[in-house]
Amino acid sequence: MTSEFREKLEEALFPPFVALLVALICGDLLIMSYGQSPSSVYRLLIEGTWGNAYGFGQVLYKTTTLAFTGLAVSLGIRAGLFNVGAESQLAAGGFLAALVGLALSPAIPGFVAIPLCMIAAAAGGAVVGAIPGYLRVRFGAHEVIVTIMLNFVVLALLNWFIANHLHVPETLHTPEIRAGVVPRLSQYIPAFHGSAANLTIILALIVAALVWFGLFRTRRGYELRAVGLQPDAAEYGGVNVGGIWFRALTTSGAIAGLGGINYVLGYKHYYEDGFAGGSGFLGIAVALVGRNHPVGVILAALFFATLSQGGLAIHAFVPKQMVEVLQGVVILAVAMSVPEVRQALRLARKPAKA
Amino acid sequence: MNPFSFLTQMLRIAVPYLFAAGGGVIAERSGIISLGLEGFMLTGAFTATLGAHYSGSPWIGVLTGILGGLLFGLIHAIATIRYRADQVVVGIALNLLAVGTTRFFLKLAFASSSNSPRINGFAVNSAAYGFDNPLLWMGLLTAPVLAFLLYRTRYGLRVRAVGEHPEAAESVGIKVARVRYVAVALSGILAGLGGVYLALDQHQFTDQMTAGRGFIAVAAVIFGRWDPVRAALACLLFAAAETLQIQLQGNHVVASQFIEMIPYLLTIIALAGVVGRAVPPAALGKMER
Numbered sequence: 001m002t003s004e005f006r007e008k009l010e011e012a013l014f015p016p017f018v019a020l021l022v023a024l025i026c027g028d029l030l031i032m033s034y035g036q037s038p039s040s041v042y043r044l045l046i047e048g049t050w051g052n053a054y055g056f057g058q059v060l061y062k063t064t065t066l067a068f069t070g071l072a073v074s075l076g077i078r079a080g081l082f083n084v085g086a087e088s089q090l091a092a093g094g095f096l097a098a099l100v101g102l103a104l105s106p107a108i109p110g111f112v113a114i115p116l117c118m119i120a121a122a123a124g125g126a127v128v129g130a131i132p133g134y135l136r137v138r139f140g141a142h143e144v145i146v147t148i149m150l151n152f153v154v155l156a157l158l159n160w161f162i163a164n165h166l167h168v169p170e171t172l173h174t175p176e177i178r179a180g181v182v183p184r185l186s187q188y189i190p191a192f193h194g195s196a197a198n199l200t201i202i203l204a205l206i207v208a209a210l211v212w213f214g215l216f217r218t219r220r221g222y223e224l225r226a227v228g229l230q231p232d233a234a235e236y237g238g239v240n241v242g243g244i245w246f247r248a249l250t251t252s253g254a255i256a257g258l259g260g261i262n263y264v265l266g267y268k269h270y271y272e273d274g275f276a277g278g279s280g281f282l283g284i285a286v287a288l289v290g291r292n293h294p295v296g297v298i299l300a301a302l303f304f305a306t307l308s309q310g311g312l313a314i315h316a317f318v319p320k321q322m323v324e325v326l327q328g329v330v331i332l333a334v335a336m337s338v339p340e341v342r343q344a345l346r347l348a349r350k351p352a353k354a
Numbered sequence: 355m356n357p358f359s360f361l362t363q364m365l366r367i368a369v370p371y372l373f374a375a376g377g378g379v380i381a382e383r384s385g386i387i388s389l390g391l392e393g394f395m396l397t398g399a400f401t402a403t404l405g406a407h408y409s410g411s412p413w414i415g416v417l418t419g420i421l422g423g424l425l426f427g428l429i430h431a432i433a434t435i436r437y438r439a440d441q442v443v444v445g446i447a448l449n450l451l452a453v454g455t456t457r458f459f460l461k462l463a464f465a466s467s468s469n470s471p472r473i474n475g476f477a478v479n480s481a482a483y484g485f486d487n488p489l490l491w492m493g494l495l496t497a498p499v500l501a502f503l504l505y506r507t508r509y510g511l512r513v514r515a516v517g518e519h520p521e522a523a524e525s526v527g528i529k530v531a532r533v534r535y536v537a538v539a540l541s542g543i544l545a546g547l548g549g550v551y552l553a554l555d556q557h558q559f560t561d562q563m564t565a566g567r568g569f570i571a572v573a574a575v576i577f578g579r580w581d582p583v584r585a586a587l588a589c590l591l592f593a594a595a596e597t598l599q600i601q602l603q604g605n606h607v608v609a610s611q612f613i614e615m616i617p618y619l620l621t622i623i624a625l626a627g628v629v630g631r632a633v634p635p636a637a638l639g640k641m642e643r
Contacts, residue, residue, distance in 0.1 A: 145625055148389070148569060153615045153618050156611040285447070321458040324453060331446075332451065335433065
């Protein structure tokens with residue numbers, strides 16, 4: 001068990017390490033192309049994120065959304081399905097949570113209103129996730145393409161709702177929500193004052209724990225992983241592969257949808273068109289770097305959130321777009337090194353096992 | 355509504371789709387999933403703008419645009435073929451990377467976060483309705499040329515063999531990796547040309563100017579069932595819907611958002627097989643070993 005655990009850890013840690021090195025080199029080049037010194041820009045990046053409470057609060061806020069989308073994508077991958085739809089599932093979740101929050105009377109206490117909004121958010125994401133799940137199981141339609149196409153359809157639909165029915169004039173957001181608002185962390189830790197970090201991060205950690213328990217400690221989770229590794233073998237072993245696929249994508253959508261709470265009820269207290277802003281796509285990167293393990297996903301979310309907040313910290317010296325380049329480089333480098341590392345480690349272990 | 359102006363506007367909207375979808379068809383027929391078209395286009399548009407800006411000549415822009423698309427196509431090819439990286443992930447990563455790099459270098463080259471200065475496009479005579487733009491003709495010719503390449507040449511036969519059954523192709527001496535490298539590089543060039551057309555047509559580069567056109571091309575590839583001519587017809591269909599939306603603007607017959615959905619909804623329906631099932635090349639996305 002321990003040696004197997006160590007092997008798995010090695011396999012999981014090598015690619016992000018390689019990616020970090022490659023990203024640092026690319027970062028150096030980009031910074032120098034701007035005539036700045038890499039070491040001072042990196043120092044600025046760290047100081048602006050982990051060096052003060054406000055910056056760290058912003059990192060935690062961004063981590064929260066990415067944790068949800070990362071967990072959503074990773075759950076799909078564990079079942080052998082690629083959910084590229086986290087972007088629209090996140091948006092749909094935030095939208096439904098906003099609708100419920102707007103409909104409820106502000107007099108309703110938070111411990112009733114917040115769970116209702118959470119159910120709405122999960123339901124919104126679940127519906128968007130269930131469609132590709134159904135089409136995959138019933139017609140064999142590839143979930144990658146369906147989720148990509150559905151992103152555009154759902155986002156256009158939400159845009160139509162907001163632009164035509166629900167917006168405050170001159171804006172693309174709803175009126176302010178008064179029921180179901182999630183408290184900011186600064187209410188408990190004053191140092192976080194001004195940052196968007198809120199209690200939704202606790203929900204993210206709970207969901208991560210539930211995903212871990214579900215995947216590794218329940219029969220359903222075992223079946224789901226079996227389907228992900230070898231659908232034909234699982235089917236032969238008596239697993240209802242279609243049922244697992246449908247439930248996996250629906251749950252994946254629900255998790256991404258829950259992430260909408262973070263912005264809508266934790267930060268702005270309204271739904272705004274386009275609030276997802278790429279967090280769904282970055283969830284793919286988070287799942288990839290976190291190797292589809294809930295602990296890895298949380299750490300990867302923290303890493304990508306740090307990068308994105310760090311971009312703002314260095315913007316005075318190097319354009320913040322640098323971190324977008326680095327994010328792309330990290331994803332590419334991890335994707336390229338995963339099969340290599342697996343093969344190299346396998347070769348290295350062979351003589352020991354023989 | 356004037357049918358002639360409808361037709362010309364539709365063709366001009368269709369050109370970037372025709373280029374990019376052509377690129378998607380050739381890459382996917384060789385067995386490599388092509389979700390990075392959006393990024394190839396954006397890079398092509400940006401490098402074309404750089405070339406045209408510093409040389410003053412649109413033809414240099416075409417050349418640098420091709421090189422930009424080719425560079426991203428080669429990264430896609432190396433990552434997926436040499437390193438066997440997940441093809442979906444690589445495509446999405448390249449899209450993010452293209453947005454980031456074009457923004458970064460836009461800032462570096464032109465000190466702007468939104469757009470480049472005006473560049474020279476092809477001299478367009480308003481009496482010619484855009485038909486004197488050589489890129490328009492290249493776009494329209496992409497599909498027939500690709501159809502010839504795929505169905506009438508040795509290389510095309512190899513692409514199809516490699517995309518359907520790579521082991522069988524390898525056993526008769528076809529270099530699978532080489533065929534795929536060329537196909538994916540071609541997809542970068544073609545999608546890059548789609549971006550070149552956009553930049554030269556609008557006489558500048560603007561941040562994220564491709565605005566999802568690469569994904570419309572992906573939709574066209576699938577809706578056209580991985581056939582160059584049918585994919586081109588899908589491009590024309592999607593462009594026609596868009597033209598209709600533009601020409602009906604202000605009439606409030608249908609909200610623009612619902613017209614925007616058409617390509618994506620049609621593609622989902624095609625994949626679900628309600629009207630003639632879309633079946634991908636057998637080896638699409640599957641890497642040996």
